[in-house]
Amino acid sequence: xxxxxxxxxxxxxxxxxxxxxxxxxxxxxxxxxxxxxxxxxxxxxxxxxxxxxxxxxxxxxxxxxxxxxxxxxxxxxxxxxxxxxxxxxxxxxxxxxxxxxxxxxxxxxxxxxxxxxxxxxxxxxxxxxxxxxxxxxxxxxxxxxx
Numbered sequence: 001x002x003x004x005x006x007x008x009x010x011x012x013x014x015x016x017x018x019x020x021x022x023x024x025x026x027x028x029x030x031x032x033x034x035x036x037x038x039x040x041x042x043x044x045x046x047x048x049x050x051x052x053x054x055x056x057x058x059x060x061x062x063x064x065x066x067x068x069x070x071x072x073x074x075x076x077x078x079x080x081x082x083x084x085x086x087x088x089x090x091x092x093x094x095x096x097x098x099x100x101x102x103x104x105x106x107x108x109x110x111x112x113x114x115x116x117x118x119x120x121x122x123x124x125x126x127x128x129x130x131x132x133x134x135x136x137x138x139x140x141x142x143x144x145x146x
Contacts, residue, residue, distance in 0.1 A: 033083065037116065082115070
């Protein structure tokens with residue numbers, strides 16, 4: 001099965017993790033957010049088929065563990081709601097996929113999406129760690145109707 005070129009687009013599009021998605025069943029590995037408090041509390045993400053594919057393979061260099069004693073730059077990724085081309089853990093064929101070229105200018109990279117818990121896809125963590133940049137996830141709590 002050939003991987004899709006891209007996943008989703010805007011936050012209103014249907015995403016692969018929308019029901020009837022079953023993360024315990026084998027499929028093309030994807031990165032996806034934790035969308036409910038129940039899923040967060042149960043830790044079900046760690047038992048999913050996709051979890052082993054979503055682990056970084058590049059460690060943060062020891063020299064980058066402590067932040068430097070100077071002003072620092074944090075870059076927050078917010079691209080079309082997150083989890084587009086980068087959700088394809090094994091890569092896609094979109095040559096125009098979003099990329100960062102100036103890692104040397106940043107100290108911390110935050111992957112953001114409009115979901116309860118946003119876990120950075122491994123491509124971002126691997127790229128950041130290669131350049132000595134720390135990576136953080138994000139969490140969002142929306143109240144009222146949405």
